[in-house]
Amino acid sequence: QKEVEQDPGPxxxxxxxxxxxxxxxxxxxxxxxxxxxxxxxxxxELLMYTYSSGNKEDGRFTAQVDKSSKYISLFIRDSQPSDxxxxxxxxxxxxxxxxxxxxxxxxxxxxx
Amino acid sequence: NAGVTxxxxxxxxxxGQSMTLQCTQDMxxxxxxxxxxxxxxxxxxxxxxxxxxxxxKGEVPNGYNVSRSTTEDFPLRLxxxxxxxxxxxxxxxxxxxxxxxxxxxxxxxx
Numbered sequence: 001q002k003e004v005e006q007d008p009g010p011x012x013x014x015x016x017x018x019x020x021x022x023x024x025x026x027x028x029x030x031x032x033x034x035x036x037x038x039x040x041x042x043x044x045e046l047l048m049y050t051y052s053s054g055n056k057e058d059g060r061f062t063a064q065v066d067k068s069s070k071y072i073s074l075f076i077r078d079s080q081p082s083d084x085x086x087x088x089x090x091x092x093x094x095x096x097x098x099x100x101x102x103x104x105x106x107x108x109x110x111x112x
Numbered sequence: 113n114a115g116v117t118x119x120x121x122x123x124x125x126x127x128g129q130s131m132t133l134q135c136t137q138d139m140x141x142x143x144x145x146x147x148x149x150x151x152x153x154x155x156x157x158x159x160x161x162x163x164x165x166x167x168x169k170g171e172v173p174n175g176y177n178v179s180r181s182t183t184e185d186f187p188l189r190l191x192x193x194x195x196x197x198x199x200x201x202x203x204x205x206x207x208x209x210x211x212x213x214x215x216x217x218x219x220x221x222x
Contacts, residue, residue: 036211045213
């Protein structure tokens, strides 16, 4: 079993839809939870990060962490064609053990 | 504000050749990583380093070597290149678990 599981998709939605992207994990020691966005032929860029549990909102993006269920989500409201990309979740333990573990990534296409 | 810089951006190697992929960061991060990403796939960790002089294997280290003599630099060495090493290679550094990536090196082995 992989430490981090993420449905690769692809996920296709119409413009303006609410998008929900999810990851599950098995290691209860993870404390930092990140979402990265990767456009084609580019390096991943940090989109959101959350420490421990709870929600974090940034514009049209909301990240949620449910540590009791070992489940994290990224919601995109009013999705735009420019949101079309691959979204990767990533996690790490706290303190000095900062090794990152990535999910496989979910490819999202937002159709005009 | 350079961040993580990788060179070269593109390279074509013949089978059996060797090369070094360069990575440098200017954020004074202790953690650095090398990943490879095959088409349509996620990131696979090749090697990582927790600080100068300390390196460790990731999930796919075979055919690669690394060194970390300074905080800034983390080169990845390919010895005896094979077609299976055709991929996009990403270097990253991290602080408090948050990673910053370079723009990648696209390597083709023919």
